[in-house]
Amino acid sequence: MxxxxxxxxxxxxxxxxxxxxxxxxxxxxxxxxxxxxxxxxxxxxxxxxxxxxxxxxxxxxxxxxxxxxxxxxxxxxxxxxxxxxxxxxxGKEQIITRKSQLYTILPMSEIIKNGWIKKQIPLIV
Structure with missing residues (x-):
């Protein structure tokens, strides 16, 4: 690491x-x-x-x-x-890193497009 x-x-x-x-x-x-x-x-x-x-x-x-x-x-x-x-x-650095990780492992554009989550909601894991 x-x-x-x-x-x-x-x-x-x-x-x-x-x-x-x-x-x-x-x-x-x-x-x-x-x-x-x-x-x-x-x-x-x-x-x-x-x-x-x-x-x-x-x-x-x-x-x-x-x-x-x-x-x-x-x-x-x-x-x-x-x-x-x-x-x-x-605290924005951590949020951006987490969002990046989510977009890497999940089809976030499709998830948002299908309305399963709202784009305005910060994606914090």
């Missing part, structure tokens, strides 16, 4: 960027000047209120000697982590 392990905490891409700036001795203003973006944009990325776009990822990769994929992957993994936490808190 495989285990689905998830990290307890996923750092924001902004946290990684902040540490990189610190290691280089750069300020947010320095980076903004280098990549030609407003300081506010850099600050919002670091605070986690603005996502790293593909265009910004390319500029960051050029300035920091990384790949654009590094920055986009950090962003996507962080956003997926947040979305997964929300789904778990709502």
């Amino acid at each position: 495989s285990q689905n392990l998830t990290p307890a905490r996923v750092p924001t891409p902004g946290k990684i960027l902040s540490r990189e700036l610190e290691a280089r001795g750069w300020t947010q203003k320095d980076l903004a000047e280098i990549i030609g973006r407003p300081v506010q944009t850099i600050n919002e990325i670091i605070r986690g209120t603005k996502q790293i776009t593909p265009e910004t990822a390319i500029k960051l990769s050029q300035a920091l000697g990384t790949s654009a994929e590094f920055w986009t992957n950090l962003e996507v993994k962080y956003r997926l982590h947040l979305a997964g936490k929300e789904k778990k808190q709502e």
